[in-house]
Amino acid sequence: MGSRAERVAVGVDLGGTNLTGLLVSDRGTVAGRELRATPAALGAEAVLGAVLDVASGLAGQARELGHEIAGVGLGIPGPVDADRGVCLFSPNLGWRDLDVISRFREVFNVPVRIDNDVRAATLGEAWLGAGHPYRTFVCLTVGTGIGSGLVLDGRLWRGPGYSAGELGHIPVVDGPDAPPCGCGRRGCLEAVASGTAIGREGRRAASRGEPTSLARLPAEDITARVVAEHARAGDATAARVLRRAAVYLGLGIATAVNLLNPEAVIVGGRVSRSWDLIQPEVTRVVSEKGFPPNLLFLRGVFPAELGEDAGAIGAASLVLGPGGGAVSR
Numbered sequence: 001m002g003s004r005a006e007r008v009a010v011g012v013d014l015g016g017t018n019l020t021g022l023l024v025s026d027r028g029t030v031a032g033r034e035l036r037a038t039p040a041a042l043g044a045e046a047v048l049g050a051v052l053d054v055a056s057g058l059a060g061q062a063r064e065l066g067h068e069i070a071g072v073g074l075g076i077p078g079p080v081d082a083d084r085g086v087c088l089f090s091p092n093l094g095w096r097d098l099d100v101i102s103r104f105r106e107v108f109n110v111p112v113r114i115d116n117d118v119r120a121a122t123l124g125e126a127w128l129g130a131g132h133p134y135r136t137f138v139c140l141t142v143g144t145g146i147g148s149g150l151v152l153d154g155r156l157w158r159g160p161g162y163s164a165g166e167l168g169h170i171p172v173v174d175g176p177d178a179p180p181c182g183c184g185r186r187g188c189l190e191a192v193a194s195g196t197a198i199g200r201e202g203r204r205a206a207s208r209g210e211p212t213s214l215a216r217l218p219a220e221d222i223t224a225r226v227v228a229e230h231a232r233a234g235d236a237t238a239a240r241v242l243r244r245a246a247v248y249l250g251l252g253i254a255t256a257v258n259l260l261n262p263e264a265v266i267v268g269g270r271v272s273r274s275w276d277l278i279q280p281e282v283t284r285v286v287s288e289k290g291f292p293p294n295l296l297f298l299r300g301v302f303p304a305e306l307g308e309d310a311g312a313i314g315a316a317s318l319v320l321g322p323g324g325g326a327v328s329r
């Protein structure tokens with residue numbers, strides 16, 4: 001923590017489970033941090049109250065340290081109208097058409113910006129993480145679901161309805177056996193390659209009586225993290241479940257490569273903690289399915305670098321101006 005006065009922003013990443021608030025300087029240093037559980041079960045107002053509380057606490061810290069506060073940025077799961085500052089729909093938080101900006105303006109007299117959480121994480125990686133060297137890249141977060149953010153020619157791409165780049169919902173499996181997706185369709189990438197899908201396939205393999213160490217666990221304990229642990233310990237079934245998800249992830253990434261001609265694809269989210277286990281299949285599929293001219297420009301598929309902080313750092317960059325990364329927001 002520096003003692004010199006700096007220009008800082010409050011960045012908050014609002015997840016369905018956790019709320020991460022950071023005080024980020026325009027040089028990219030973290031000057032303060034606050035973490036707490038998202039009170040999603042208590043309803044929409046309780047969640048908003050917790051966000052305002054975390055942001056106010058960090059702003060208070062900034063003032064005590066003598067910093068200049070450039071503004072407050074917030075990343076929210078679900079589609080966000082970043083221009084009007086309205087959260088269009090966030091099922092996990094119980095928010096629908098919520099005018100977040102107006103509520104913040106009642107508390108803060110500094111600029112406030114909001115955006116989708118994965119786009120915020122993409123901005124974070126663009127500024128201080130794995131996306132930094134590139135003007136065109138795709139950032140995927142693979143966790144409970146699959147989200148993505150697009151930086152095209154140095155610009156964050158949102159789309160007219162603020163839902164461009166829903167790579168988690170590109171179709172990769174057809175037919176009646178295609179697993180259902182949270183979006184209401186079947187066979188989306190998210191339904192076969194997310195952490196949720198990996199856990200489900202692990203439970204299914206164990207219940208079929210396959211010779212796997214997963215079968216020794218109660219079904220509800222078999223999550224993507226547990227499947228990865230068992231794969232790492234040499235369990236062939238767990239390794240196969242993970243490989244299958246990695247193949248689908250590779251197909252999704254190859255689709256993005258062929259469509260957008262990115263210089264890099266960055267993979268974050270909790271599943272990327274098992275990057276060493278999924279990377280070989282992802283790389284193989286991308287190199288086999290990628291359009292050759294596009295592969296010439298692709299520097300690689302890389303793990304994200306900022307971990308859990310990416311979203312809050314990117315949210316802070318929304319209000320830090322040109323100092324907060326080179327991507328135009």
Ligand SMILES: [Zn+2]
Nearest residue numbers: 169181183188
């Ligand atoms: Zn879907």
